[in-house]
Amino acid sequence: MTIDERIEKLTRQQEASDQRQKALDESIGELVPIGRRTDERLDRLTERQEAQAMTVELHGRDMREWTAKVEPLIVNLADAMTRLAKITESHEHRITHLEGGAQA
Secondary structure, eight states: OOHHHHHHHHHHHHHHHHHHHHHHHHHHHHHHHHHHHHHHHHHHHHHHHHHHHHHHHHHHHHHHHHHHHHHHHHHHHHHHHHHHHHHHHHHHHHHHHHTTOOOO
């Protein structure tokens, strides 16, 4: 193979390599906007996740505050119901006694 043939062969190889590189550059150029959009979407999703986490945290705090306020009311209600049940039982015994039934 002569030097001219070698140079011609190298030139063709270089041209083919240049075409492949150009195709790769174009492909990368098409992927860059996709990557940016993906990054933007990921940023938005991260922001939404952080906002949701904050919302859950605030709801949890509100629930603890509500529970602290309502729990004593529930205890008082339960006590009142117990007292009312005892009063009801006492009145039933009294009515039974007044009607001539067995004494309690």
